[in-house]
Amino acid sequence: MRRLTIARRGTQGLGLLFGLFGVTGIGMTHILFPGLHCYACPLAVTVCPIGLMQNLIVFGTPPYFWLGTIVAYGLLAGRGFCGWFCPFGTLNDLLSFRKVRISKSLSFGKFAVLLATIGAAWYFTDTIFCKLCPAASIEASIPYLFLGVAKVNQPFLIHMGTLAGTLVGMVLVSRFWCRYLCPMGGLLALFNRVSFLHLHLDADRCTGCGACAARCPMGLEPHVEHDDHNCIKCGECVDACHLGALSLRYGFRRRT
């Protein structure tokens, strides 16, 4: 039974709709998007947290509003937003054919990307990450080419290059971008162990068969690392476990 997977496709669809809500004519709102979604997208009605973070660093503005929102998202679901809502995560999902085991050391790459994004914004006083972001490639570069604002020039080709590289990575390794490179995932991962949405393991029921690990798109072994910062709480492992040892829960955690 894949009831969580079906539900997740529904919320991912909502995430996509939310990302494209500008089609209704609503302009930009004050809301930060709880995922990677370019605010330059012609249909965006929400602000990209990574783009805003870079701008605040460039302006020298203390990020109170940004920080409060990120902590709120972190507490509400942590990386659950990656698994259940983020449109770019959805694209990763759709191309997740090879569920290879995660390389732990590489998974810290997203924190390195986050730090590099912060450092580059400060050092170059520019939104450097946005110029490489594959989400911006899809949601800004390509649409603006058709809207007559962008041209096929060097920055456009750089965007297409990073997008192509990311797509190839997604095909070769499931959730490649989310595992290794996403700075937004890195931000939310900081809160993964305290967020209200969490994966619960009933150790008495678990036989260690590894069925959950075979289904995990992030390449984790949920029966031994159910609280990992890489876990996107997608629930694939819950569906895979026929013994009911794993469950997704919401609320304060109970220590087991």
Add this chain to the structure above:
Amino acid sequence: MSARAVRSLVLPAVLVVLSLCAVAQEPILAFSVEPDPITILVGGRSEVRVVVENRSAFEADDVEIVWDDPAVVPALDPAPIESLDPFATDAIRLVLEASPDAVEGARTARFEVVYTYCVGDVCYQIVEALGLGIAVEAAADPTVIEDVRPTDSVEVGERATPFPWPWVGLGVAFIAVGCALFVARRAGRRAAAALMLVLAGALAYGVARNQHEQAQGIGAVLCTSCVGIEEARSVHDARLSPAAIDALRSLDVDVELSVFYAEWCHSCPYAEAMVERAAEVTDRIAYTFVDVEIDPALAAERGVIRSGRTVVPAIVRAGSDEVLFGVEDLERRLLDLLGVGR
């Protein structure tokens, strides 16, 4: 308390500390006038200092005062501050003189502080309007400041920029809560509760400072070079080719251009400078600069919007529907817009 719970606190704490470290001081220059108000006797002089604090992480240049009060005027041209280092404080000495026929009474004299602020290759000229309370009194015993000499800017000791208590307070409070939880039990709940306090405080303070509006403003405006739609161009590259100058000289109709910009847009100063260069060649060109964040309605009216997003820089010719977005190949496109292209 388990090691896992400790780890769960350390990472958010690192986030807060990184965020606090990443941000610079509040922009840009802060001003105070000492003393304020002042008293000047009719026909006499009085001295004030305009103290300038650089609260940013970048240098400010050519800080100068433009005085705008006819009755009380500077007796000497105030010496500008040529360069003000990040987080430094300096002052401009201002000797004011009331003319013999100055009207007695209290007034607020208006003046402006003009300075240049560069972030990377992009420079802005910023104007801050200030006021100074002046009481002009009868000259029973005129006090004249003798031996007033032109002076360079006056060093104001080592007074530092006001310490950023709110930021540090936020970070320290968060870390203190984290440390308290280190020795507490059931850290999962407590960590979540502490984070809820942090987020509520940060959100409330951020909204009180209008940061949600700032976020919306940044999201609503697309700066073409900021997301890699085109390369940023520096204002220093704003030059017209000899062929373009010849073409502009052949312009035989009056043209009005509007340059739409945002303060934080990297390529906008280049677009503005190119229009200025063109206007220097021929007096047929009149131009205005429009900040899209101040006047979004005009931007919408003039078509500087693509699918809901205001795009800057953009140049619009009055009476034409065509909009030049961005700065790529701007010289050629500008000549085409003016009707003098090849």
